[in-house]
């Protein structure tokens with residue numbers, strides 16, 4: 001027994017000296033294997049325990065455990081000591097210059113042209129005192145159509161055929177066909193009036209909208225910005241002034257606007273709004289040739305607008321005898337196309353980096 005105990009003592013002494021002298025973490029790991037590993041020194045000493053009488057084994061086992069604990073503790077201390085030493089060396093060395101350029105610059109990302117146009121449009125209306133509002137893309141028929149003066153059999157609904165939420169996925173009590181993907185951002189008009197509960201209301205709502213068609217000029221998902229202004233004494237002159245100011249801010253200082261009579265169920269009177277062509281400056285000719293962008297007319301159709309129909313105001317909880325308002329809506333894809341000279345709608349959604357990296 002005495003033999004084994006002195007071997008254990010010798011092992012502990014050797015471990016203390018070796019661990020204190022270990023130069024790095026790799027050296028420490030080698031020492032751990034040497035002393036405590038499966039074929040290490042401690043295991044070898046313990047193999048001799050089999051020859052001891054049963055009564056002496058607990059004593060040797062106890063010492064062996066104490067030695068193992070001590071060596072483990074020394075290894076952990078050694079690791080901490082080496083880490084501290086490495087950190088001190090780093091702090092004492094030359095400072096890292098964070099202003100230096102990287103060796104290989106990562107290519108910078110680009111905002112998508114739709115995102116850029118949405119942000120630009122929102123920023124202009126924010127300066128005019130408009131708040132940005134949002135609403136759900138999965139909408140109730142009532143907000144999307146009925147509240148906007150489009151009852152179930154209204155012919156204008158045909159132009160906005162959309163996607164409906166399947167009956168089996170609806171909650172109990174929800175009428176089939178009453179939940180759909182919104183076809184325009186206009187439902188946010190009634191939602192905002194109901195949320196605020198009173199005039200004045202001045203909001204714009206950018207967002208995704210859906211219709212079930214797809215070709216060169218139509219995508220089943222596209223983007224709109226809706227605007228609504230309601231207060232006492234709002235007139236068509238306010239609408240014209242607001243949109244003229246917007247057109248100058250978005251397309252450039254010299255931009256002119258033109259209002260043509262039109263029809264929307266939720267505004268009365270209604271207008272299509274054109275701006276002078278951004279390519280030919282409204283002359284219809286470019287470099288002696290016919291301007292293709294405006295088809296030689298000098299005008300570009302950019303948005304729809306009008307005075308909010310009294311019934312829509314009432315649906316939003318606003319007293320239509322005291323208040324009037326105007327609303328307008330524009331397609332973001334088209335606004336970006338005109339500003340950046342993009343000629344195919346599908347480019348927006350193909351995620352071709354050659355296209356996207358130009359913005």
Ligand SMILES: [Zn+2]
Pocket residue numbers: 277278279280281282283284285291292293294295296297298299
């Ligand atoms: Zn033109």
